[in-house]
Amino acid sequence: MKRVAPGDRISEFVLERRLGEGGFGEVWLAHHHVWRDRRVAVKLPASPEQARLLENEGVLQDLVRHPNAVEVLGLDPTHDPPYLILEYVEGRSLRERLREGRLGQLEAIAVARPLLSALAYAHERGVVHRDLKPGNVLIADDGTVKLADFGLGRLRELERSQLALSATFASRSAPSSGTLAYMAPEQRAGAREIDARADVYAFGILWFEMLTGALPEGREVPSDLRP
Structure with missing residues (x-):
């Protein structure tokens, strides 16, 4: 790729x-x-496989047009290099915030409410994120919370059949993977169909981490499938 x-x-x-x-x-x-003050984030994939995930991310993220989800501004998986243009969120990720320590209750609620609103809207649209983690939650300098990175997301079969998506996109899904510490047991076990409950499970881990500054005991152990 160029x-x-x-x-x-x-x-x-x-x-x-x-x-x-x-x-x-x-x-x-x-x-x-022309308008130099209009800034965006441009994602460029490293390989053809990553280009397919980039298309997956762009299509799914565009379905989640919500004030608390990063907006898609452009997508061309056939360009050289392929690209995805996204809203630029000037701020930091929840992961960066957690490096400073746990969040207070009010701060955690201020993150959780808009995040859950965006997740609920995604689920209503048939989109499952499948990789909810602190690095994919952005906090703008003005406090606005944005859900990002739908690259491992999945669209329910019903919605895939109803939406006018390309045949290539509709016939495939993102790999069954995610970030181990936040994965639901069925996701860790490699279940073929992962639904919205996996995102709810991941949010529970995220909520615990926000309030304590640490993951639940054993979540970093690959063989641990405890709920």
């Missing part, structure tokens, strides 16, 4: 600097080529 550098243009946006990178690829901060 490599990019600061100053390169992706769709209407000019890349400024790399915000992060990993096995999935890279995330760049970019601005509109």
Whole structure:
């Protein structure tokens, strides 16, 4: 895939600097080529497999048009390089906040309420996130909470058949994986169908971590399937 550098243009946006990178690829901060104060986050995959997950993320996240979910602004899985353009949330992740220690009750509630609202809306739309964790919860500088990263998400079979999605997308699903410490027992066991209950389970782990600053005992042990 084509490599990019600061100053390169992706769709209407000019890349400024790399915000992060990993096995999935890279995330760049970019601005509109005319209105420079309009900033976005641009995700670029590292491989064809990651490009398929990027398309999965973009399609599912666009279904969750909610004030507390990151907004999708553009998607082209066939471009070189493939890209997903997202709302840029200026702030930090819940994971970064937790590095400072546990949250007080009022602060935890201020995060939980909008997060649960976004999750409930996603479930109403037939979308299961499947990777709810502190790193995928963003907290803007003004306190707004945003649910991010639907790359491992899944759309219920009924909604897949009703929505006008591409045949390629409708015939596949994201791999049955997630982040071990937050996975429900059926998700850890590799169940074929994972539904909204897995997200509710993950939120329970997240809620415990927000209030205590630590994971429940044993959650880091791969063989531990306790609820």
